[in-house]
Amino acid sequence: MTAASASTPAPARQRWPWWPLLPLYPYGRRRTLVRELIPDQVWSFEQLQGLFYVAVPIRMTVVRLRQGLMLYAPLPPTAELLAALRDLEAVHGPVRTIVLPTASGLEHKLPAPALARACPQAELWVTPRQWSFPLRLPPSWLGFPAARTRVLFEQGLPHGDELVWRALGPLNLGLGTFMEVACLHRASASLLVTDALVAIGADPPAVFDADPTPLLFHARERGDQPLEDSPEQRRRGWWRLVLFASYLQPAPLTVAGVGEVLRHAFAPGLRNPRSHFGLYPFRWHPGWEEAFHELTGETIGRPQVAPVLERLVFPRCRAALLSWIRSLAELEDTRWLVPAHYEAPVACTADQLGQLADQLEQRPWASDQGNWSTLAGIDRTLLKLGLVPAEPAP
Ligand SMILES: [Fe+2]
Numbered sequence: 001m002t003a004a005s006a007s008t009p010a011p012a013r014q015r016w017p018w019w020p021l022l023p024l025y026p027y028g029r030r031r032t033l034v035r036e037l038i039p040d041q042v043w044s045f046e047q048l049q050g051l052f053y054v055a056v057p058i059r060m061t062v063v064r065l066r067q068g069l070m071l072y073a074p075l076p077p078t079a080e081l082l083a084a085l086r087d088l089e090a091v092h093g094p095v096r097t098i099v100l101p102t103a104s105g106l107e108h109k110l111p112a113p114a115l116a117r118a119c120p121q122a123e124l125w126v127t128p129r130q131w132s133f134p135l136r137l138p139p140s141w142l143g144f145p146a147a148r149t150r151v152l153f154e155q156g157l158p159h160g161d162e163l164v165w166r167a168l169g170p171l172n173l174g175l176g177t178f179m180e181v182a183c184l185h186r187a188s189a190s191l192l193v194t195d196a197l198v199a200i201g202a203d204p205p206a207v208f209d210a211d212p213t214p215l216l217f218h219a220r221e222r223g224d225q226p227l228e229d230s231p232e233q234r235r236r237g238w239w240r241l242v243l244f245a246s247y248l249q250p251a252p253l254t255v256a257g258v259g260e261v262l263r264h265a266f267a268p269g270l271r272n273p274r275s276h277f278g279l280y281p282f283r284w285h286p287g288w289e290e291a292f293h294e295l296t297g298e299t300i301g302r303p304q305v306a307p308v309l310e311r312l313v314f315p316r317c318r319a320a321l322l323s324w325i326r327s328l329a330e331l332e333d334t335r336w337l338v339p340a341h342y343e344a345p346v347a348c349t350a351d352q353l354g355q356l357a358d359q360l361e362q363r364p365w366a367s368d369q370g371n372w373s374t375l376a377g378i379d380r381t382l383l384k385l386g387l388v389p390a391e392p393a394p
Contacts, residue, residue: 013080018114032081033207037338037345040064041188043088044344045075046207049107053214053276054244057207058107059340061192063185065162068093071122072183072192073101073108073340074115082118095119097158100126101340102194103170103179108340113143124149125158129170129177152181162186164331168196168324171317174388178313182328189335190345191328196309196321198339199346202300204238213274214241223280224267239292240284246295246307249374252288256281291371303337303348303356311375315366316391322357329353 016030033046043062048055060075062085069092075081089095098119100112109130116124124144128151150156157165162185169179183192204215215237216227243250261281270278293300295307305314305321314321328334329350337348368376382388 008079010080013083014078016076016078018076018110030076030078030081031207031210032075032078032084033210034084035206037061038188038190038336040092042185042190042336042338042345044338045081045084046205047075047081048207048214050214050241050245053217054241055208055214056241056245056341057205059338059344061190061338061340061344062088063188063190063192064092065096065159065185067159068096068121070097070099070159070163071095071115071119072099073194074098074111076111077115077118085119095122098122098124099152099158099181099183100124100130101152101181101183101192103127103129103177104173105180105195105340108194109142113145116145116148122148123158125152126150127152127167127170127179127181128154129179166324166327166331168321171313171320172389173313174386175382178317182324184331184334186333189333190338191331191334191336191348192338193328194340195306196314196324197303197337198306198341199301199303199337199343200242200296201343202235202296204234205343208234208238212237217275217280218244218282220280221284223261223264223278224270226269227275239289242295243288243291243371247291247371247375248308248378250288250291250371251373252285252291254283254285256283294371301343301346303339303346303352305360306341307372308375311366311372312379315379318360318365322361325353325357325360329357 011029014029014031016028019028030047035044035046037044041064045060045062046057049058050056058075059073061072063070063072069088085095098112098116100109102108112124116122126144126149152165153167164184164186166182167179169177171178180194180196185192208215212229212234213227215234216229217237218240219233219237243253261279264280265278267278297304332350334348334350336345338344383390
């Protein structure tokens with residue numbers, strides 16, 4: 001870390017002034033955890049993002065290439081993040097390439113212009129069919145630097161001798177286009193993906209260590225319970241956060257009525273913003289732990305399709321998803337999967353990806369039942385309103 005940045009107080013170094021564009025927890029203050037994933041080759045920069053303390057890790061992956069550094073899936077470039085990046089640049093050379101590997105993931109798209117401005121020597125490579133919501137704006141209006149922005153596939157692919165690129169989509173979803181571009185870094189055998197594949201661990205990721213409040217908040221049963229810290233409470237909170245983030249409202253969760261919420265609110269010791277003043281509208285019922293196991297399967301931490309995407313993005317696009325995973329399974333060098341959310345790096349071979357595709361082909365897909373019912377209801381409503389097509393067009 002540079003001397004100037006080290007002398008600045010942490011909240012100032014973690015400031016992200018553009019947070020109102022996508023108002024997710026922790027809003028204007030983004031801590032960044034930096035971890036070396038593959039020695040001298042791949043690093044993870046992680047922050048938290050979410051709603052109402054439902055926070056999951058979001059990751060930018062930094063890869064050392066022969067010409068300098070590549071940043072895959074941008075993060076908000078706080079002073080703290082840039083200081084850590086400058087440290088890597090001092091050793092491995094400047095950032096030469098920034099990759100926005102998704103057409104739809106706003107959380108990765110919004111920080112891209114600011115990150116590009118902070119790395120003036122870098123080309124910004126974006127997936128085709130970028131779009132903005134709620135207004136359709138041209139990329140230059142979104143702040144992408146026109147002179148050094150390139151479109152993946154349409155204008156080539158960067159570092160073709162060191163990287164292999166594999167696209168999922170574009171899939172026309174009515175509300176916008178879904179596209180994700182995976183990238184295999186041959187030298188480190190790391191396969192970088194964005195949203196479609198994740199691996200969820202049993203314990204909360206280290207990015208929560210600096211402030212476990214979201215975990216402790218959700219580990220409780222009622223609003224008048226204090227936020228107590230213990231490894232068990234952290235794990236309990238983590239499992240619930242995962243269920244929220246995966247299903248929005250899993251079956252063992254109901255929302256308490258206003259009267260009940262207010263009855264347990266404003267208890268002594270909880271009248272503060274950190275505890276949301278004791279306002280806690282969630283009621284977890286028996287079976288929620290089983291719901292977590294059902295989600296993660298027998299092998300916790302294995303690569304899987306993110307449930308929200310299965311039910312809302314791919315319910316009628318299983319074939320496209322399968323052929324993408326099978327194309328990843330052809331990359332025989334792969335040893336590690338590095339998604340932009342949850343765990344990384346995850347041990348992952350080409351054979352495992354092939355098995356994952358086989359399993360997805362054989363099991364029921366985009367269920368309407370149990371934990372899936374809330375997502376299924378959203379999908380049905382979007383279909384009924386004509387906002388998503390019954391058959392996705394390319
Ligand atoms: Fe994402």
